[in-house]
Amino acid sequence: MDVPQGFDPTLILVLNLAGTFVFGLSGGLAAVRANLDLFGVVVLAAVVGLAGGITRDVLIGTQPATFRDWRYLAAAAAAGMVCFFAGRRLDRAERGIMVFDALGLGLFAVTGATKALQFGLGPVQAILLGAITGVGGGMLRDVLLRQIPTVLREGLYAIPALLGATVLVVAQRAGSTNPLFPILGAVGCIVVRLSGLKYGINVPTPPGDRPDRKP
Template sequence: MSTFVLVIDLVGTFVFAVNGALTATRAVHLDIVGVLVLGVITAVGGGITRDVLIGAVPPIAFTRWYYLAAAGLGALLAFFISLPPRRLTGAIIVLDAVGLSLFCVTGAQKAVEHGLDPAAAIIVGAIAAVGGGTIRDITIGKVPSILTSGLYAIPALLGAAIEVLSAPLRSYGIPVALVGAVVCFVVRMAGVCFKLEAPKAFDPNGQPGGQPRG
């Protein structure tokens, strides 16, 4: 990976760790080891899934010490943060969106470097982005955001697609990666802020389907 991609991969790892650790203190109220573990799992889960899917094993999170250092640091920091509930919820959502935006770009980029086709690289990028949060939710017994939030998988696919498809136009570099990440972040946050909801299926159980679950 280029230095720039590495740097935003590490920033993504850090913010996902903060997010996972805050989720742990909020949702399941774990002790410090549990908070650290959930933070680290959230931070490196997406990248490990990406590396396994493209055959880059052992995953870079195990072979470069700074990944686990960034994850541990983020989780520790979050453990000592005290936020009132409302601001905590906001922080969890924003950090998740930042991690999503950074990982879809770095994941797609790494997949391209490993020789994947554009379409496959876009999917792998999106999986790297949504993977950490999905593993976090499943581990604590929550239905994951990719299912309940209409605009979670879509911005990740969008950011990864911008990163992959802009390749023929110019050599990969800072600007492209940033465009993909920014678009992903804006779309994700727009979905959160305006409570954008996709249409629901007719409910055969007769329950009114109008109440958003998100």
Template sequence: MEIDPLFILVLNLLGTFVFGLSGGLAAVRANLDLFGVLVLAAVVALAGGIARDVLIGTPPATFRDWRYLAAVTAAGLVCFFAGHVLERVESSVTVFDALGLGLFAVTGASKALQFGLGPAQAIILGAVTGIGGGMLRDVLLREVPAVLREGLYAVPALLGAAVPVVAHRAGSSSAVFAVAGAVVCIVVRLVGWKYQVNAPTPKRR
């Protein structure tokens, strides 16, 4: 039994929209113009899902579906016209990024299960789906990606993806676990970021 596909679609569209906001706001901050904002919103919002589908070995669905393209365009336009308002919210790029991370981690893991991947692979694929967009955003704006710099970035994505995967192994595909996974990821990510929880660094010479 699988999670209701319509529910996954809604989470995916939401994730696409908030990742689009994260990319679009980063573009506003980097003083890009209207099309730079739209392109960066699109790249950030679609990259994770495209990587997920390429790794599964199925044609990228987000790319063919007009609803994702609409969500991306909406996010880009919101950033262009209301970016100066959203910017006032401190660290809005990070917050929207965290929301997208949680939503994509669970939908990525669910899609991997649906295509028959094992539990470890499904958890990793969920994390890749969540991490991909932000990584590309940072590379395109010439920053070292947050996933490499910040202690609690990959971990919440893996944790969030693990919730629906473990539930699935236990026989339940209730949508509750997808929501719970997303919430776990978002909370861990934002708490870790707020309180600067750092992972240990290796000993140096």
């Protein structure tokens, strides 16, 4: 399954588990803010933490890693417990949700692209699948809590995910197995996303009047 000259599998596993945990935090905090009970918090943390990777594996056509390695479930459930007990102490849950979401976005974009390359997908498809992996969890979180997904509302969301996956794919295609590149891809994505959040940078909206714009 593993390509001979891929990136260090342990590094990818660690990035994947870290991504599951931070996406779990993002889902758990959103559940706390929505006043869900203990199980709602843990379930939403698990759904958000695991959804991206499950989607990635189903699209690649392999059995989801979640069902073969208990550590993914443990990471997501642990994130839910942390949110349940500590969530209300966070002054600004809203900000926490978005920051953890940004971290997960970068980590999953990189690991999603890596796995796609391992399974023989082309570079463009690997970049796309990396972005889907990064975007999937947050999209499901927003749909389940009845909000329009962030990926549709904010320009600098899908773009950094594509960027992070691209760094990884270009490095791999150039034959590098330097662990710097997965980390660089993830950090690059996270920095761009957080900058967009902090400074409210957005991509253009359609030209013309917007009669029904709500301010």
